[in-house]
Amino acid sequence: xxxxxxxxxxxxxxxxxxxxxxxxxxxxxxxxxxxxxxxxxxxxxxxxxxxxxxxxxxxxxxxxxxxxxxxxxxxxxxxxxxxxxxxxxxxxxxxxxxxxxxxxxxxxxxxxx
Amino acid sequence: xxxxxxxxxxxxxxxxxxxxxxxxxxxxxxxxxxxxxxxxxxxxxxxxxxxxxxxxxxxxxxxxxxxxxxxxxxxxxxxxxxxxxxxxxxxxxxxxxxxxxxxxxxxxxxxxxxxxxx
Numbered sequence: 001x002x003x004x005x006x007x008x009x010x011x012x013x014x015x016x017x018x019x020x021x022x023x024x025x026x027x028x029x030x031x032x033x034x035x036x037x038x039x040x041x042x043x044x045x046x047x048x049x050x051x052x053x054x055x056x057x058x059x060x061x062x063x064x065x066x067x068x069x070x071x072x073x074x075x076x077x078x079x080x081x082x083x084x085x086x087x088x089x090x091x092x093x094x095x096x097x098x099x100x101x102x103x104x105x106x107x108x109x110x111x112x113x
Numbered sequence: 114x115x116x117x118x119x120x121x122x123x124x125x126x127x128x129x130x131x132x133x134x135x136x137x138x139x140x141x142x143x144x145x146x147x148x149x150x151x152x153x154x155x156x157x158x159x160x161x162x163x164x165x166x167x168x169x170x171x172x173x174x175x176x177x178x179x180x181x182x183x184x185x186x187x188x189x190x191x192x193x194x195x196x197x198x199x200x201x202x203x204x205x206x207x208x209x210x211x212x213x214x215x216x217x218x219x220x221x222x223x224x225x226x227x228x229x230x231x
Contacts, residue, residue: 031217033218033219035218035219040223041223041224042117042204042206042221042222042223042224043158043204043219043221044221045218045219045220048217048218050217056217058218059218059220088156090158092158101148101160101163102160102219104157104158106155106156106157107156107157
């Protein structure tokens with residue numbers, strides 16, 4: 001049982017390049033989330049998906065797109081990376097409604113130069 | 114929008130002692146959930162404890178307990194018998210009980226860095 005996995009673990013991009021961060025969970029969870037964590041800050045929600053085929057914006061969605069490919073996978077795309085998107089990105093999943101916890105992946109450290 | 118405030122950027126405690134981390138939040142909702150997450154240097158986010166707002170009883174998980182004061186919008190974490198492995202960043206987080214949109218995500222505080230002195 002791998003839980004939530006993210007690829008890659010580290011990435012360096014040049015300004016203007018694009019890339020997709022991959023996330024997968026094997027816990028049959030309905031909801032999935034993308035967060036970013038900047039130094040001295042807590043995690044902030046970028047996008048989330050309540051179920052396959054649905055996505056919603058979070059607190060900081062600008063500059064990102066997401067795809068809920070199927071129940072297991074939720075990807076985050078940077079179309080034209082900017083230095084302000086240098087951050088650690090976390091994917092998370094949750095079983096259902098109510099007080100269920102979110103399970104987090106190990107994170108992706110992204111640097112945009 | 115909800116906000117979560119952790120007023121202690123860093124706390125230090127002697128091994129085996131007790132420490133309390135503070136968290137306050139602002140919301141107009143009556144039904145919600147509160148969480149404490151631990152983030153060690155490995156970066157992995159680990160759930161420490163959760164509290165449902167409709168429950169008056171404070172949650173407890175082994176050496177970890179909370180003091181939930183709903184009227185004061187306060188949610189502090191007490192760690193008893195501190196151990197070296199407790200050293201980490203601790204984040205307080207809020208989630209609305211209403212589903213839909215970003216309300217389903219967690220709103221985090223900025224974190225408290227806990228240092229355990231041997």
